[in-house]
Amino acid sequence: xxxxxxxxxxxxxxxxxxxxxxxxxxxxxxxxxxxxxxxxxxxxxxxxxxxxxxxxxxxxxxxxxxxxxxxxxxxxxxxxxxxxxxxxxxxxxxxxxxxxxxxxxxxxxxxxxxxxxxxxxxxxxxxx
Amino acid sequence: xxxxxxxxxxxxxxxxxxxxxxxxxxxxxxxxxxxxxxxxxxxxxxxxxxxxxxxxxxxxxxxxxxxxxxxxxxxxxxxxxxxxxxxxxx
Numbered sequence: 213x214x215x216x217x218x219x220x221x222x223x224x225x226x227x228x229x230x231x232x233x234x235x236x237x238x239x240x241x242x243x244x245x246x247x248x249x250x251x252x253x254x255x256x257x258x259x260x261x262x263x264x265x266x267x268x269x270x271x272x273x274x275x276x277x278x279x280x281x282x283x284x285x286x287x288x289x290x291x292x293x294x295x296x297x298x299x300x301x302x303x304x305x306x307x308x309x310x311x312x313x314x315x316x317x318x319x320x321x322x323x324x325x326x327x328x329x330x331x332x333x334x335x336x337x338x339x340x
Numbered sequence: 341x342x343x344x345x346x347x348x349x350x351x352x353x354x355x356x357x358x359x360x361x362x363x364x365x366x367x368x369x370x371x372x373x374x375x376x377x378x379x380x381x382x383x384x385x386x387x388x389x390x391x392x393x394x395x396x397x398x399x400x401x402x403x404x405x406x407x408x409x410x411x412x413x414x415x416x417x418x419x420x421x422x423x424x425x426x427x428x429x430x
Contacts, residue, residue: 236391237362309392316391318365320371330390336390 214327215242215268216320219278219287223248233238237315244268245312256286265290265300273299275331277310296336298318301328309334346415347408350422355430358399362428367391369424375411377421388421 216233220226226247233243246264249255261276268274278284287302295298301324303310310331317330350392358361370382379419381403388392388407399405405425409417 238361238364307367313390313392316367317371318367319364322371332410333390336388338396340396340398 213241213270213321214272215244215265215270215274215313216315216322216327217244217246217261217264217268217274217276218277218307219256219264219283220245220252220307221249221279221283222249223252225279229308231234232308233311233315236312237319241315241318241324242268242270242285243311243315248310256283258286258290261286261290265282269300273301275314275318275324275327276300276302277305277307277314277331278302279307299324303328303331305331305334306337309337313337344412345408346418347406348418349406350425351404352363352399352401352425353404353428354402356401356404356428358394358397358403358428362430363394364391365428366421366424367394369420370417372420373409373411373413373417375409375414375417377410378408379421380406380408401430 218226226245230243230245245266246261278289313334314327314331317327350416377387381399407421
């Protein structure tokens with residue numbers, strides 16, 4: 213299944229969203245939080261994101277969602293450094309809705325392109 | 341030959357809202373089929389394969405859902421979706 217990585221400035225925000233997302237998607241989808249800076253501060257670190265991507269990767273691709281601002285920069289920096297083959301993808305999507313849409317799509321056994329599309333389509337989703 | 345466009349009405353179990361885990365189970369069932377599938381409640385229509393659209397319906401326990409299917413496997417999709425709805429657990 214396609215793995216999901218949730219990058220936030222806040223450890224708690226990433227952890228909480230991972231828990232919510234896993235409740236909907238089930239345990240088969242690897243949803244990995246990557247939140248917070250050194251010593252419990254707000255921020256993001258390369259190491260936290262890199263290890264979350266490694267944990268999420270089951271060989272079928274990884275979709276990365278980030279909260280805002282420098283979280284995006286951290287992920288971009290890592291992906292450029294890794295010069296990967298495109299199997300790790302940062303998507304431009306709302307954090308909560310994008311994570312849920314991506315993870316449920318992955319839990320149905322869909323591939324990386326479908327999971328990316330589900331996350332991106334969340335930009336236009338209404339809550340009610 | 342079964343019709344390619346069909347519709348059924350089915351009620352959610354009285355204690356199960358179409359939210360969180362039940363909604364995800366519903367959407368995963370819909371994704372097994374090729375047909376275009378929709379679920380409608382009180383005039384609101386959602387793509388049955390979109391978790392965000394299904395959650396936005398806000399369907400509460402006991403609500404009657406109108407399930408529609410369009411496509412080659414429409415009858416099988418509706419059978420499966422209706423069975424999924426009646427069997428949903430919290």
